Amino acid sequence: MTLDPASLQVLIARLSGVATEMGTVLQRAAFSPNIKERADCSAAVFTPTGELLAQAEHIPVHLGSMPASVAAVVEAFADGGHDPLGPGEQAVVNDPFRGGTHLNDITVVAPCWVGGRLAGWVANRAHHADVGGAAPGSLPADATVIQQEGLRLPPARLTPDVRELILANSRTPWERAGDLDAQAGANAVGVRRLAQLADAPFPEVLAYGERRCRAALGRLPAGEWRAEDVMDSTGPAADQQHPALIRCTVRTTGHGPDDRGIVFDFTGTDPQRPGNTNAVEAVTVSAVAFVLRSVVDHTLPANAGTMAPVRVVAPGGSIVNARFPAAVGAGNVEVSQRVADVCFRALAGAVLDRVPAASQGTMNNVIVGAAGDGAAGDGAGPGHDGGWVYYETVAGGQGGRPPRPGVPGDAPHAGMSGVHTGMTNTRNTPIEALERAYPMRVLRQRLRRGSGGAGWSAGGEGIERDLQVLVDATVSLITERRVSQPWGLAGGEPGAVGENWLLPGGDEARAERLPDKCTIRLKAGDVLRMLTPGGGGWGEVAR
């Protein structure tokens, strides 16, 4: 080690400062509510070989998956066929099979050149509301292959031509333009700031992350633990409406503080199936990284060193490591949640008192929209053809929590109600903002009383939400935990499953149950009712 403890911490603070500053610029300059209001974005800094140095993420699903994007760009431009990216140039990628997660997440990557030497990379990722494909929002619930989900961008130089290509494929090009420009601007700031740190000993930061992780892993007992759980379905069709299994074996490796490691082995998980409920490996790695932080040490730094003691074995061609041409839209948003659940459950075998019961285990994705008619009928100016896309994820119940570690005689910690858990943390669209911007109305938004599992710490409650469309529209629902319940732990009861309903014309008498995943046409006046799952309870109910 060449850095003293203070200089090491100063370098870490500066590197995370670069990531934070990029994130600030991205959010400040972005056009769309997805980045501005929902904060579905992240920014990160990398070594010249693409190892993560620092990250500012707003949602956990970006935690472990950003490095894959940079690795793909490094491969394509540094080692691959393309001309290297020069100073000022940037690359764009969203191909889930080459560094992406799902097509909506567009990652922009820039090299940092200092005096002819590559000093590192910066990257940021943002969820784009629409990148083409079969349904508004680019998350068609009935997709079976990736071509139905929109425009796929392998690592490509972000030229004006490529920018135009992306805009031309979106139903909301004016938003894409503002967001892409903000992403490029954020990287430009990151490059300038990283250049000031070009001579810093980056390996020290990685070594530090590794030490922190091994120290945290040392608090786990040695052993091996298994768990399994299911995705309720892989799509709306009859032959998709049966469960898919995710299985995980967690085992510790090594003996001392210097070589302690951990393996998350998903061998035995079901093969990928037609449908979009498939995660690429980067998403699975993100879920593992999320669980590890939540259970062993929530202050672990976000860098490649932290993940060095962690091995993820995800069988190729399974729903946790999908291969082309699988559709993957729900991999990021739904499979990621279940992978996290399975990992939590396995670790409960090791440290029951550090693992909460299952939270709602879904993001309850709702995508509503209509294509424009090209007539610029809404008077919204150039490029605005009346098309609109609204994307929301709906919160639910958090699992009940054990006593806080190190607090003897602690009171119960019931799960929070109506809160995002697991791999997402996006804010909702205020009802008044929604009703003033879209032809829709929210008729009810309340907590779903009694939906949390009983326990020493009860599970949190889900949400009841009625959404009415005021014009004809297409809706895609991608939800989970409509059959399997969020499990309780240590004797706690499971949480209630979620429910999706269609009330034609708002008529309760004609209410019909909808499947967990579907893309349907709605008529003006139809009401979509969603009841989101409650969290499981932790511990036996006190008598």
Place this chain on the structure above:
Amino acid sequence: MRLGADSGGTFTDVVGTDGQILKISSTPDDPGAAVRSGVQALAPGGAGLLAHGTTVATNALLEQRVGRVALVATAGFADVIEIARQDRPSLYDPWADRPAPLVARPDRLEVDERLAADGRVMVAYRAGSVPQPDAGVDAVAVCLLHADVEPTHEAAVVADLEAAGWDVSASHLVSPEFREYERMATTVLNAALRPVCRPYLAGLSDTADDVVVMTSGGGLVDLGTAGDLPAALLLSGPAAGVRAAAAVAAACGHADVLSFDMGGTSTDVCLITGGEPVLAPQHQVGGRPVRLPSLDVHTIGAGGGSIARLDDGGALVVGPASAGAVPGPAAYGRGGTRPTVTDANLVAGRIPADAPFGPLGTLDLDAARAALDDAGVDAAGVIEVVNAEMEQALRSVSVERGVDPSGLALVAFGGAGPLHACELADAVGTSTVIVPAAAGVLSAVGLLISPRRREVVRSRPDPGDLAGLDRALGELARTAGALLGSDVGPVTVTTGVDCRYHGQSHEIRVPAVDDFASEHLRRNGYVRDGDPVEVTALRAVAEAAAPATIDELLAGWEGRWTEPVAGPRVVVREDCTIWVPPGWVGEPGPLGALVLRRHPGSGGST
């Protein structure tokens, strides 16, 4: 005689326009007692005016000593107060809770009524149909959907409740802007604070002929207004400090500055541009949103009392744990054994070991040294690390607003601010640091130089409709002016509009629609020529003259120090200690300020 009195957690500071200064211990059980005795001491014959900065609202909220509140909401939406914006406070800590809602479930009441987004009535409110809160409730908050564009329903519900004798806070009066959760949370908070703040403020009414109170927005209001809107008092003290910092900087010829107020447990930073502190449309207190205009004060949880340690990866980290005031840093000799930033400053020789340190007397150098040694950390390292954190905070505050921090001067105050300011200036590339005179009572000074101020806001039901803006702004300006009253001297009213491009979810406040494109370009780096611009809200701010001027208050400090200083050097003043690092020189400036500049040619980093 006019007085400014700032209540803090430890001390209550009182300054007079005659130059008197008094620092007395606060009386936490009855904060008004210290204010009264301070006023009595400086103006035994009675004061003409008292400008007050108070922590009463903040402490009540943080210590959960607030009233029991019932909420009345549109049917189907009362749980919005708990669902909030559905995000959780920590991504990775499963035990991190959102602040508990200030309305218990049985106190969440609903009325049958509904407005459409444009204010049209879809379900009419039936007069008298509002449910009555439980008898044990102290105050009621009413927040109906879309009441910001059409308050008729809400006003009818409020009238019914008031007729039954309830103390009611109405959302269309407290925070008449869209986004229902923020409006609801602010209204509930206001209702919860009234039972605590009204009696406190009423108890001060006879301390002077005219008693005014500082708001988070950096303006003074009368006691009645403050009691009706206590949610506007949560940043009362910090706002006053920023006002004074801006005024001293302006006197020194700097209009674009960062105020840097580093205390024992936290640090407040605020951007000042063109001589005016930047305003924020909302802020947070204890994790709760308060959507009322405030100075854009960012608080960092690090200060002189932050504890340093080595973590299990071998890095030296400072905070978030703090030794607070009790036991305090090891050097205080009150039983603290863990090393803090103050201990590091003492051991590094940046606080002289032999000089008195405020009311504590001399510090215990040996105890500080032992604490650092026991923890395995060195003094210079602790200072480097805490500076690195402060540097990021200064950058964030500037970058968020699209401002390059290297063009700004730093105004340093608070017990620890002047110890760290020059190094921070080096780190962010700033070349000037200003340490005001009276740095220990600067908030009390700020109270007397702040304008009387009222702001009103109106939502626009159809943001795309720009017709009739001028007339509406004119009406709003008259409303704002009338709120100030007739006996406050000349009144200045400015108006503004919240603008965005169609399709955006965030607004920028500008003086007029025509200013929007250039401001969007400055802040966000691009414009959208030809895209329609929307106006979501209109604003009007009325201001009347401040009780005193900065010259009046600080002129007595002019010429008290005349010698230039060159670093490395510790400058000890009666209420603060200034560290002048190598390469920096300080010269006496206007109003007794010390103006520090980096010596030409001695680089500073980056």
